[in-house]
Amino acid sequence: MSNRLFQGVVHQMKDAIDRVIGVIDENATIVACSDLTKIGTTDELFTIELNETHDTYTKDGYTYKAFGIHVRPDYVVFVEGTDEAAAKYASVIAISLSSIKQYYDEKYDRNNFIKNIILDNVLPGDIGIKSRELHFNADINRVVFLVNIITSNDVSAYDVIQNLFPDKNKDFVFNISENDIVLVKEIKNNIDVKDLEKLARSISDTLSSEFFTRVNVGIGTPVTGVKDLARSFKEAQMALEVGKVFDTEKNIVSYNNLGIARLIYHLPTTLCETFLKEVFKKGSIESLDHETLFTIQRFFENNLNVSETSRKLFVHRNTLVYRLDKIKKLTGLDLREFDHAIIFKIALMVKKYLSADPVKF
Numbered sequence: 001m002s003n004r005l006f007q008g009v010v011h012q013m014k015d016a017i018d019r020v021i022g023v024i025d026e027n028a029t030i031v032a033c034s035d036l037t038k039i040g041t042t043d044e045l046f047t048i049e050l051n052e053t054h055d056t057y058t059k060d061g062y063t064y065k066a067f068g069i070h071v072r073p074d075y076v077v078f079v080e081g082t083d084e085a086a087a088k089y090a091s092v093i094a095i096s097l098s099s100i101k102q103y104y105d106e107k108y109d110r111n112n113f114i115k116n117i118i119l120d121n122v123l124p125g126d127i128g129i130k131s132r133e134l135h136f137n138a139d140i141n142r143v144v145f146l147v148n149i150i151t152s153n154d155v156s157a158y159d160v161i162q163n164l165f166p167d168k169n170k171d172f173v174f175n176i177s178e179n180d181i182v183l184v185k186e187i188k189n190n191i192d193v194k195d196l197e198k199l200a201r202s203i204s205d206t207l208s209s210e211f212f213t214r215v216n217v218g219i220g221t222p223v224t225g226v227k228d229l230a231r232s233f234k235e236a237q238m239a240l241e242v243g244k245v246f247d248t249e250k251n252i253v254s255y256n257n258l259g260i261a262r263l264i265y266h267l268p269t270t271l272c273e274t275f276l277k278e279v280f281k282k283g284s285i286e287s288l289d290h291e292t293l294f295t296i297q298r299f300f301e302n303n304l305n306v307s308e309t310s311r312k313l314f315v316h317r318n319t320l321v322y323r324l325d326k327i328k329k330l331t332g333l334d335l336r337e338f339d340h341a342i343i344f345k346i347a348l349m350v351k352k353y354l355s356a357d358p359v360k361f
Contacts, residue, residue: 005100006032006075007039009093017089020080023097024064026073056090058082065090067098110134114172114184117226118144118233127227136226141191144220144229145183145200146236155211157181161203184229187222193256196222200252216240219254238262245356246349260346264353272350279347280331287330295323296335296344304341 006023013021014034022033030038056065063086068074077097079090113134116122122130131138149157158173158181165171170186185199200217207213218240220232235255243253246261255262264272276285288296295313299320302309310320324335333340 003031005104006097009097009100010034013093017079019086019089021089021093022078024076024078026075031075056087058086063087063090065094067094110136111168111172111174114226114229115174115176115182118182118184118230119176120230124227131226138225141187141189141222141224142184142226142229142232143187143191143196143222144232144236145185145203146218146220146233146240147181147183147203148216148218148240149179149181150214150216152213153211155213157207157211157213157215160207160211160213164203164206182233191222193219193254197252197254200254204251214251216243216251216253218243219252219256221255238265241265245353261349264346264349267350267353269354272354275350276347276354279333279343285331285347285351288327292323292327293348295320296327296348299324299335300341300345304336304338306336 003023003025010021010023010032011034020033020035020038022030022035022038025031028042030041033039056063058064061082062078062080063082065077065079065087066073066075067077075097077090077094079086079093113122113130117127147157147161158175161181161183162173165173165183165185172184173181175181183203187196196219200219204215204217207215218236218238220235220239223229223232239253239255239258242258242261242265243250245265246258247253258265295309298313299306299309302312306320306324307317310317313320328334331344333344335341335344
């Protein structure tokens with residue numbers, strides 16, 4: 001649609017300027033031109049090197065002016081000639097086309113509309129009106145994935161994800177920062193969380209195995225319509241933040257699976273510190289060495305089963321019992337008792353939360 005808008009403006013300007021003028025996209029393809037025979041070509045005369053500046057420059061008898069909202073230019077205007085008039089024409093056309101595209105995106109572009117919703121840039125009362133204008137189905141179920149880039153190379157993770165989900169009428173992909181990409185995915189009704197995690201895993205594995213890009217993916221809860229997409233996005237944000245604290249080994253974190261970690265994340269630090277002091281009256285949690293903490297972790301993973309835990313740890317059952325008695329002596333908590341085990345588990349999570357000192361939003 002942008003190309004049709006550009007061609008309309010170029011067509012209206014060609015008689016007033018009386019020079020060959022046109023627009024090139026990021027692939028160095030001419031998408032609009034006063035000389036209709038050049039549209040769709042990538043002739044060497046017009047091949048450009050898109051850089052990270054929007055400066056005016058000349059090449060092979062033409063003047064170029066980049067424009068767009070991103071650091072890397074989205075489009076480039078070209079005007080025949082290298083004189084001062086050509087530079088002025090290029091600048092004026094670039095400003096005009098940039099303003100027109102911005103207006104179009106705000107008024108008609110679904111991707112931009114969804115982006116503004118999740119960033120709370122649209123008034124709640126306007127969402128319904130705008131949805132009807134853009135023919136959004138209010139009964140469609142969608143979910144928000146937030147992809148955070150940890151390490152990358154020259155490959156654009158945004159382009160990779162967009163190619164994985166090419167249907168722009170159902171799925172929406174956009175950047176919200178240099179390292180954060182949002183995917184708003186249309187899903188089936190009552191989809192299982194495990195299926196959402198499989199989808200997130202496919203994104204992560206594709207970026208990792210084929211493009212050597214490591215990412216973390218946060219998953220919000222499915223919502224119906226568009227009004228609650230902002231909530232799903234915030235949940236995906238929280239999933240990533242909480243995951244950094246409590247599940248550092250996982251790179252796929254779903255909001256629905258945060259469990260008690262979500263509650264602890266919202267507690268004031270002063271309350272957490274008081275809780276630890278009350279739990280460990282007999283001795284500090286710091287008195288437990290690494291081996292003991294590792295034993296406790298495995299004991300929890302094996303559902304407080306002494307025999308199974310000792311087998312997994314490759315130690316004699318009596319050795320594990322001795323370690324559990326040692327823990328009871330140090331802390332006053334017997335992990336073989338369910339209530340004590342719950343208190344200890346929560347205390348370990350609270351300790352990890354305080355140690356991480358997370359930045360909340």
